[in-house]
Amino acid sequence: MIDQLITCDEVYSSTTFLIKADNVLVEDGELSEAGIIENIAQTAAAGFGYITQQNKKPIAAGYIAAVKNLEIFALPKVGEIIETSVAITNQIFDVTIISGSVKCNGTLLASCEMKIYIKE
Amino acid sequence: MLHPDLFTFTDLQAEGDNLTTTIALNEGHPIFKGHFPGQPVLPGVCMMQMVKEITEVYIDKKIRLLKARDLKFLSFIDPAEHSSIQMELSVKTINDEIKVDARLLSDTILFFKFSGLFIQR
Numbered sequence: 001m002i003d004q005l006i007t008c009d010e011v012y013s014s015t016t017f018l019i020k021a022d023n024v025l026v027e028d029g030e031l032s033e034a035g036i037i038e039n040i041a042q043t044a045a046a047g048f049g050y051i052t053q054q055n056k057k058p059i060a061a062g063y064i065a066a067v068k069n070l071e072i073f074a075l076p077k078v079g080e081i082i083e084t085s086v087a088i089t090n091q092i093f094d095v096t097i098i099s100g101s102v103k104c105n106g107t108l109l110a111s112c113e114m115k116i117y118i119k120e
Numbered sequence: 121m122l123h124p125d126l127f128t129f130t131d132l133q134a135e136g137d138n139l140t141t142t143i144a145l146n147e148g149h150p151i152f153k154g155h156f157p158g159q160p161v162l163p164g165v166c167m168m169q170m171v172k173e174i175t176e177v178y179i180d181k182k183i184r185l186l187k188a189r190d191l192k193f194l195s196f197i198d199p200a201e202h203s204s205i206q207m208e209l210s211v212k213t214i215n216d217e218i219k220v221d222a223r224l225l226s227d228t229i230l231f232f233k234f235s236g237l238f239i240q241r
Contacts, residue, residue, distance in 0.1 A: 024150075038165045066193065067190075068189065068190055112188075
């Protein structure tokens with residue numbers, strides 16, 4: 001649930017995503033809260049995946065283990081493009097902790113921390 | 121909306137603020153073809169959406185999530201193995217705010233714990 005990986009390094013990644021009406025997590029013309037969380041998780045996944053590929057290592061599946069301190073100020077509408085940024089704040093064995101935020105036209109829509117379990 | 125294509129729920133019972141319902145998952149839904157190919161797992165975000173949709177039916181209002189302090193995804197849900205699961209919810213409405221605590225579980229496994237604050241749309 002992302003369109004383009006815009007920036008990416010060992011710590012930060014950012015993506016853009018155009019909200020389309022036929023998305024399974026769009027309801028009443030807006031991307032749902034679940035869609036926002038999935039977009040943050042996939043921004044992290046795109047960053048991990050890109051770096052993993054650069055390092056010529058096999059791609060692993062990642063699963064959301066926990067979401068903390070989630071705040072949602074507004075939901076993006078169909079036709080809008082969201083910009084999502086993720087920063088890795090900690091890595092402990094197979095668990096990566098990230099902090100993510102979603103903006104639309106410069107306005108903050110949502111932010112949270114996430115624990116992602118990476119299954120090698 | 122994930123209901124009724126991805127899941128359906130029956131036997132919704134309320135006692136005070138506490139609800140229980142039985143959820144049936146549609147193993148043939150396209151979500152499971154992509155998440156993940158050959159290894160179907162219910163996406164965690166769908167569990168969260170199920171909490172919202174069941175709460176909306178119960179209170180008969182459209183709601184939006186404002187805050188969630190802690191959501192825990194504790195165990196994978198393979199739709200073939202767990203085609204029927206239970207959801208327990210506590211739904212407390214204070215003015216426009218709806219506080220929901222929920223758990224998704226089978227007889228032996230706790231899959232998901234949710235605690236969040238919704239607002240009426």
